[in-house]
Amino acid sequence: MKENQVQPIDIYGNQFKRSRFVLVLLAATFLTIINQTLLVTALPKIMGDLGINAIDAQWLITSFMLISGIMIPTSAFLLNTITNRTLYFIAMGSFAIGTVICALSTTFTVLLFGRIIQAIGSGLMIPLMQTLMFMVYPAERRGEAMGLVGIVIAFSPAIAPTVSGWIVDYYDWHYLFYILLPLVGVNILLAIFYMKNIIQLTKPRLDVFSLLLSSVGLGSLLYGISVAGNVGWQNKTSWIACLIGIAVILFFSLRQLKLAQPFLELQVFKSRTFTLSTIIVAIIFMTMIGSEILLPIYTQSIKGFSALQSGLILLPGALVLGVISPVAGKLFDKYGIKKIAIIGMFILTIASFPFLFLTNDTATWWIVCLYSLRMLGMGLVMMPLATAGINALPNELISHGSAINNTVRQVFASLGSAIMVGVMSATVARYSNDDEGVSALLKGINNGFMSAFFLIVAAFLLCLFIKSAIHIKETE
Template structure:
């Protein structure tokens, strides 16, 4: 076969080579995802340096997630409105500006503004990256492509806390942003040379009401979920926020079906293959985020580890996930999704069981091994399932499919962390209430371990639910784009 015929082509029909294109996208996605997790470990130092409370400091994470979530659905509209390379440069440029603001910020207010500007770029970057990866790989190689994406998704959350712990312990939290900035600038320069325009623009009309409804809906829903753990799920503000969010999202959805050119084409959910895989991936993502919150609590509060040491505990699992993702992608390309998803979910389930029985003297190597087993199973299923779902859509709906997939995953991630951490917190409170504070000094240790076990039990139940859904996947998932 002629090599030219196997190359991707831009909108003018001109062939180009993939490697530079792919590297630019993966680096952009890497720093966008890294930026989501890099600040978690640094919050105590920021609170001390800027003299803010924990509730205020948490907004550096919450506000980022809110803006990020709001931008994801809008990305499908932007993908069809602005040329691919220009949109990438705009997103990365916005991210770079936000990073500069964060790096030089002398006050909490300016740091928060910088994080929100970063989130605008990040919210466009991730669905843009996934859409472009699908556009430049043929259907029979999309598993390989998403395996590469899986490496980025694996390494970023694990490297974030480890890197953050080292920088905060050794230097100053401002250096977190000084480190990200030059990588962002270099990636933008490379994008000018390597990125091509591969999406034929349809120039849809912007429906302002749809943007308002999606922004209000996602913003208030994610806010309500985010404060549920702190305020309590019975708090009126939580119910009001979630209620307004759900009503706005319902109105947004109904409007999309009526519009000739919707902001987000929700008809992608008419595809059973896309819907079932999106739900499974979102549930798995819930358990991944929840586990990455619970494990540092265990290592720091029970084993007395530092922030850097806690990050290092997660690193072997991230390496396993990063190594298996491209292999899983190739297996998917050769054999399809159904058997691969079932095998992966069995491994993921087995890797979750040990966390139901954590004790004060549980070996840290046993934790690392079990967590790595979980990541092995996750690597076998997460990106292949996402690929199978997108493959079930026609080419014209790929941008809407990736935006919808990322939106649902963002909501599930927020909900998952709230549920799993909420279960842990409630269990700790009930344990202390039942035994009384006048008991032995190890009471708080026992309560924390009980809460962690119950938190992982919630993750285990969610894993079983995702496992059951895998049996409803039809094999093979047909590709309508061919």
């Protein structure tokens, strides 16, 4: 009887099992997010099979990030317009169709089209999951809920290169998608029974101009960052696209502040806790994604490891992150955010510093230990901070807070890889004439990690301004 009293209630007043609902949500999100980095170690095989160059191949990853980033802000409007159950099936249906197209593709054009269809589902699924997780858990247990979310959001892109490396070393790259299909099918089948409608619809009026501005602004910004990550920041196209994107996003923001029913509610930034936590989490996430690109370059180009071996070096850190995320969530529920954030950021800062001094002879066990320690620090701070930020918002703004939180994180993730790879490439170009290629590349990798270290220090300092209250709803 006690157990029944703590179970959530759908919009029709019926109780349902939280555990089954959460399982469907987390599994769906895991399957969609893992695709962000699933092709990283498979690109050389795909290039050889389809006869494309590196820039074309990179678009298989860039397009996914671009389209999912554009879709995320739209989720706040859709969550108040379409029942969350229907939106779930739209998201997973799109992802499933895209996966089928990718699995059957024999040309680059078809594969790219499949990735775009996949990304539509992924962009909708991430904020949908985060919003629903906040709705089915009471405020005092949201740290626990977001600890589970942390396993998915951080663990899935971290483990993807290992899975991908193993598959492409021994099988055809199409199996990356064949394996996903039955898992997606099972998840959709379970959702038919366990997915419930829990959000009361407000049916806001669609401001088409805001939707257009959001898509163009984010699309241009993400495109510019992606071009910079592929060919360097010296490229004029990247700067023009970024400037257009920023200008359009500013115009979009001003419009939202004037609308009676904004497409995306920017009033959430009135909350100091939400604003600070969103910025800090985004910085941490950008350094994580950037490091997951630089480390395989180091292990494969400097150490001579295979794609599978490179993925295995990242695996212990991914496991640490998966284990610590739910623990960190429970610590947040018990002690609040201030102490755990400072401890986590201190560990992350200390563990990041040695990556500035990698050499040809750096021991593999040392890299594994440092990377795992970095992931321990990230696990302690990322999801608790995100929880504190959204906890500071009233329930009617949670969908908007989740959309903004995920949008910022998506942009910063792209920016992180562009900055770190850009610094590496600029260093290689500077020293390649004076030193041997491997030596110049090593300097570039170390400098790339140096840029990440400075960002982490900045995030650490911002943590000092986070309020220490455990469960707050800011009204200022």
